[in-house]
Every structure is written in structure tokens, then in C-alpha cells.
Amino acid sequence: MTGQTVGEGPLAKNKRDIDLKVKQDELESTAARLFLSLGYDGTSMSHIARELGVAPNTLYWYYASKDELLVAVLNRQMSHTLVRLPAIVDKPLKEKMAWALREFEQSRELVTTVHARLEQSAVIREWHDQFHRFVEAAVIHTLQADGVAQERATMLATVGTFLVEGLLAHPHSERQREAILQWFTESALPA
Amino acid sequence: MTGQTVGEGPLAKNKRDIDLKVKQDELESTAARLFLSLGYDGTSMSHIARELGVAPNTLYWYYASKDELLVAVLNRQMSHTLVRLPAIVDKPLKEKMAWALREFEQSRELVTTVHARLEQSAVIREWHDQFHRFVEAAVIHTLQADGVAQERATMLATVGTFLVEGLLAHPHSERQREAILQWFTESALPA
DNA sequence: GGGTTTCTTGTATAGCATTCAAGAGCAAAG
């Protein structure tokens, strides 16, 4: 009942918890691989389960729904990206955007899926909103550091986000991408 | 066999054709209404059929698949929009973009759906690509008329499209929209 | 009338996300 500090006590419970994390990780990495290659709709829960060698409904012990599994996968991808974030924090805006594009390009499939499921799934909507708040805050911070006034920075952060999303959703050449990022950053930042 | 000009001849065949068009129109308007209110995934073929008082598989005589029905609905919305297009052709860029936003806002659901189904449906992909070519050509034309060089106009057309799509996909205030359009048009157009 | 074309339907299939109740395996408690 009462929370008590576990000293040298029973490790058994711990071992169980570790197993849970391990299984979850295996599950999410399999789901991620299939979601990214076959798409969310193209990947059935049964397919994931088959790949793992378990019964389809076993997945529902770990995640309440397919959407919650997707959220877990999204967080997984995000945490992998966050590891590489420090490497570019002091690069200029344009390079930051190019980096974000390369990062999310691998999850291109999922970006569209999230947007498509916004209306139908509350849990996805929640994740999406939180994600956007995080990204926009980061971009605003960067812009302000470059001397952009707060109100203007807020607007430009939204624009930058839309551009990244557009580039992710639509195929384009390296030249197009370069031209867009170049134009945006030089139009956005003070001379 | 040989194509022959129908004079005063048999109207029967004509009558059939008219009936077909009428039924198609009724079908597509019902589908449009449901798609827009419940979403594409949220609207089953059975639901549409029930609304029309026919058997579910009847729809498959008119359209080969649900995606092809969606394409028909998209063309329907487009043609309704095209009717109102002449009214704004000589307005400035900013007003054109605001108009496009208002037009597509009613089909917001469908914009996301089209993007989500790009990978899975060839017929949707085809429609989408054609639509984008059309829109971008129109925007490029406008920009060039405002004195923007061709290469730059091409890039800006893509940016403008991404901004419109972003504004459609994400909820925002009237002030935000105004600020983004204002900034974009004044950054894009030569002083 | 017969034959052909256009449209509608009953019936069926394979797949989907998800639920539920029953179990297996193991840890701790008596």
C-alpha cells in the first residue's frame, strides 16, 4: 500500500518490469519497421503479431488500440531524433531545417498518417498537438535568438513548419528544397 | 460501331444517358455530404448506399472502387469551385490565396484524405498530381504577371501551395492567417 | 416475339480492429 523504498529486497518484481520494457521495445521496433515500409493502414495488427510470433490480440495487452501503438512508435522515433538534436542546436536556421527534413523523411509515411487520423483519434490528436507545441517553441526560440521580434517569430515558426510538412508530403528535387529553404531563411531573418 | 452524329434519331439512348448522369449526380452529392461530415474512413460504402436506398454493391456498378468514387467527388467539388474562379482572377495575390483557403476549407477533410491515400491508391495519386500541376501553373502565371521571374515564380508557387495546405490542415486564428498571407505576399512580390 | 444492354441485387469472401473469457506460468503468502 504505502510507497516504500526498495532496498536489497525482492528483485523479482524488478525482473518482470525489465522483461516488460524489453518486450515493448521489440514490439515497437517491429511495428515501426512495418509502419514505415507498408504504411499504417497497410500494416494490420495481425501482421505485426505474426512477425513477432504471437497471437494478434496479445498486442492489446500492451496497447489499448492500434492508435496507441502508433503513439508509442512516434515517441520512439522522436526520442531517437532527440539524441541527434544537440549536434545542430548552434547551426544556422537553414541547416536546422534541412536537418529536420532529413530526420523526418524516414518517417514520412507517419507524418501523413498522423494528420489523417487527427479527426478520428483523440490520442493521436493529443500527441500531435503536443509535438507541434514543442517544435514551434523550439523554432520561435531560434528565431528570437537571431533577433526576430516575438510576434513575428511566432508567425514565421508556423510558416517554417508548414514548409517542412509540405516538403515531406510532396516529392521534390534537391534543388527545389535548397531554393525554398534559402528563400525562406533569407526572407525571415533580418539582414 | 462507327461514330455517327445523332440527328433527330432515337432519343431513347439519350434518355438513358441522362438518367445515368442524374443518378451519378445524386450519388456523388450524397457521397460528398457524408465524406465531408464523417470523413472518408468514417463513411462506409454501405452507409452511402443505405442513404440512397440501394444495395451496397450497386455503387460498384458506377465506380470501380471507393477511391474512384472519391475522385468523382473531388472533381465535383473542383467544378463547383471553378465556377467561382472568374470572380477573383484579377484580384491581387493575397486575396486569391484567401479565396482559395475559404473555398477548400469546406473540403478540409478531403485534402488530408487525399494526401493520406497517395501512397496506396494510384487513381488518387493521379488526381492529386494533376490537381497540383493545375494549381501551380495558375499560381506561377499570376506571379509572373506581377513581374516575378519564372524560376523564382516556380519556387514561390510551391511555397504558396504548402502554406495553403498547412493552413487547411492546422486550426488557426483569423489573425494568424492574415499575418502569414501578408508576410508571404509582401516577401514574394517585388516592391 | 427474341436478344442485347443497362442496371440492381443476394450472397459470399477475406480481411480488419477489437473484445471476452479462459488459461498458463510464475511469485509471494500461508
Add this chain to the structure above:
DNA sequence: CTTTGCTCTTGAATGCTATACAAGAAACCC
């Protein structure tokens, strides 16, 4: 050692989906 309880897995079922196929009805042509 046995009983209790927790964690995890499963078989089986439900109601839904898009769609296929073949049989029928109705309108047309000759």
C-alpha cells in the same frame, strides 16, 4: 507444499469493412 494472485497469452467470437460474382429485372433494339 499448497493456495492465492498477478502477469501475460491465447482461442474464439463479433461486427465491421471493401469488394467479387453470378443471377436477375427492366428497358432497349430488331
